[in-house]
Amino acid sequence: MLDYTDQLREHFFNPRNAGVLEAANAVGEAGSLAEGNAIRLMLRIDAATRIVEAARFQAFGGPAIAACSVLTQLVEGRSVEAAQRLTEADIDAALGGLGERRHCADLGQQALQAALAQFLGVDPPAPKPVAPAEEVKILAPKHESRPKVAREVPLSPAEEAEVIAAVIEAVRPNLRADGGDVTLLCVEGSIVRVHLTGNCSGCQLAALTLGGLQKRLADALGRPIRVVPGAAAPLVSIAGVGR
Numbered sequence: 001m002l003d004y005t006d007q008l009r010e011h012f013f014n015p016r017n018a019g020v021l022e023a024a025n026a027v028g029e030a031g032s033l034a035e036g037n038a039i040r041l042m043l044r045i046d047a048a049t050r051i052v053e054a055a056r057f058q059a060f061g062g063p064a065i066a067a068c069s070v071l072t073q074l075v076e077g078r079s080v081e082a083a084q085r086l087t088e089a090d091i092d093a094a095l096g097g098l099g100e101r102r103h104c105a106d107l108g109q110q111a112l113q114a115a116l117a118q119f120l121g122v123d124p125p126a127p128k129p130v131a132p133a134e135e136v137k138i139l140a141p142k143h144e145s146r147p148k149v150a151r152e153v154p155l156s157p158a159e160e161a162e163v164i165a166a167v168i169e170a171v172r173p174n175l176r177a178d179g180g181d182v183t184l185l186c187v188e189g190s191i192v193r194v195h196l197t198g199n200c201s202g203c204q205l206a207a208l209t210l211g212g213l214q215k216r217l218a219d220a221l222g223r224p225i226r227v228v229p230g231a232a233a234p235l236v237s238i239a240g241v242g243r
Contacts (some may be wrong), residue, residue, distance in 0.1 A: 073111060
């Protein structure tokens with residue numbers, strides 16, 4: 001598992017209020033499966049008192065699961081007006097700081113506002129635009145420095161293969177320290193197939209590991225990448241890397 005705060009680990013390993021909420025009268029969604037983080041927040045709000053009586057969530061992506069878990073705790077028992085004042089900073093603080101994963105707190109706040117807007121019968125606030133990255137990290141081969149440079153010339157297939165292999169090798173020590181491991185199976189266009197073993201192969205741990213690895217690869221390559229688990233027999237091949 002990658003570097004996460006104690007609070008994030010706690011809410012990921014022991015998520016509060018996960019699952020479907022029966023009789024929900026306010027539902028909000030944010031993110032997408034294609035981007036590696038998707039959230040569905042369900043609330044049951046008393047129509048007379050306007051108090052959030054119950055909150056449940058479904059989410060994909062490790063930090064997104066933790067963000068939703070803590071969000072349901074923050075919102076339950078609050079009035080609609082108080083819930084509207086909850087911000088991504090409140091979610092971030094409750095998890096001890098998400099750092100570069102702060103966008104998961106943003107998604108949680110967006111899902112909350114969408115659910116409350118549905119209850120009130122109004123249009124939800126427009127999602128915050130994602131600021132384009134000013135620079136993209138290029139992962140250099142082993143034993144070389146890794147400079148930050150603006151991506152102007154696309155990487156060749158051979159260069160992308162080297163980057164993918166290097167990123168996976170870089171995260172393996174952290175995964176092994178937590179009793180898991182990841183092995184590259186193959187690359188097919190924008191799909192990177194990996195084999196997860198040990199603690200990383202559990203359902204929620206798999207989502208956490210794949211989401212973190214997917215983000216690292218996308219940052220390193222400068223283009224969208226989808227990481228999916230594959231079967232055993234880790235026969236590494238790089239096929240059709242590139243656009």
